[in-house]
Amino acid sequence: MKAIMYHYVREHNTKYPNFRYLDIGNFRKQLDFFKEEFGFLSKQDWDKFTNSGIMPENPSQIILTFDDAMSCHFDYVFPELINRNLWGIFYIPTGPYQSGQILDVHKIHLLCGAFDGKELHDLLLQRINKEMIPDTRRKEFHSETYKDKEYIGVAEFKRILNYFISYKYRQNVIDNIAKTLSFEFPKNFYVKKENLKVMADKGMVLGSHTVDHPLMSKLSKTEQAEQIKSSFQFLDNIGCTDIKTYCHPYGGFHSFDKHTIDILHLEEVAYSFNVDSRDINENDFEQSKQYLPRYDCNEFDFGKAS
Numbered sequence: 001m002k003a004i005m006y007h008y009v010r011e012h013n014t015k016y017p018n019f020r021y022l023d024i025g026n027f028r029k030q031l032d033f034f035k036e037e038f039g040f041l042s043k044q045d046w047d048k049f050t051n052s053g054i055m056p057e058n059p060s061q062i063i064l065t066f067d068d069a070m071s072c073h074f075d076y077v078f079p080e081l082i083n084r085n086l087w088g089i090f091y092i093p094t095g096p097y098q099s100g101q102i103l104d105v106h107k108i109h110l111l112c113g114a115f116d117g118k119e120l121h122d123l124l125l126q127r128i129n130k131e132m133i134p135d136t137r138r139k140e141f142h143s144e145t146y147k148d149k150e151y152i153g154v155a156e157f158k159r160i161l162n163y164f165i166s167y168k169y170r171q172n173v174i175d176n177i178a179k180t181l182s183f184e185f186p187k188n189f190y191v192k193k194e195n196l197k198v199m200a201d202k203g204m205v206l207g208s209h210t211v212d213h214p215l216m217s218k219l220s221k222t223e224q225a226e227q228i229k230s231s232f233q234f235l236d237n238i239g240c241t242d243i244k245t246y247c248h249p250y251g252g253f254h255s256f257d258k259h260t261i262d263i264l265h266l267e268e269v270a271y272s273f274n275v276d277s278r279d280i281n282e283n284d285f286e287q288s289k290q291y292l293p294r295y296d297c298n299e300f301d302f303g304k305a306s
């Protein structure tokens, strides 16, 4: 089975000339391609696998997953799936529904979409100092950040803000850069709460993607447990947890640790997704239930970002 990961699926917006997204036209073409090439796995067959490890008759079928609850998942993806009689798994960071705030990870995407990478990187370097980078990361920060003086841009901007900077300072630094650029973050960035329920009622699966989308491996066990438990609590409160499923923020084996996996088992989470470029096979039911492999949509035809 092939699980596919999507983020932004939308149309071009002139306000964000550098924004990375999958065009809705290409999304449709990719669904056509998957149908032709592999077929889609039914929800029943998926449940059978995740409950008892039984592989479907056709083991190369596709499972669609969508991370981060961006409004385009309701506006573009959901109607497309309904039209085609498909289902998908949507991973929701629940913090924005409680705070009304856009998460730092998405503010970073928006800034990178609207401005030049070098400009952002310069503004960032003017606003960070040694104290903001934890001791354990400082050496790595210096060696990695100035490795190639010619290369300065979006990747560095993202890496410093997502991996190096202490979370204590991050939001202020990001908001300050946005203010300097007179940039206002959009309203209605996420799927509305009432529409999450609409999606669940129409057969979509909703799962936890933590509260704040942190790099979990940076957090203590207690902090991680809080992120996982309270996001499930939110989904439960709005009636969207038929199945308990979870997806690791950022993904990759560096993005979570042993504590994360222990908590997921303890919370009786049925299955979780990682980002790991391979098919799900029969051994994964026993061995990788809390970090099932998932492909990025850009690894297949029509999946490249615009």
Ligand SMILES: [Zn+2]
Pocket (backbone or CB within 6 Å): 067, 068, 209, 213, 249, 250
């Ligand atoms: Zn995410």
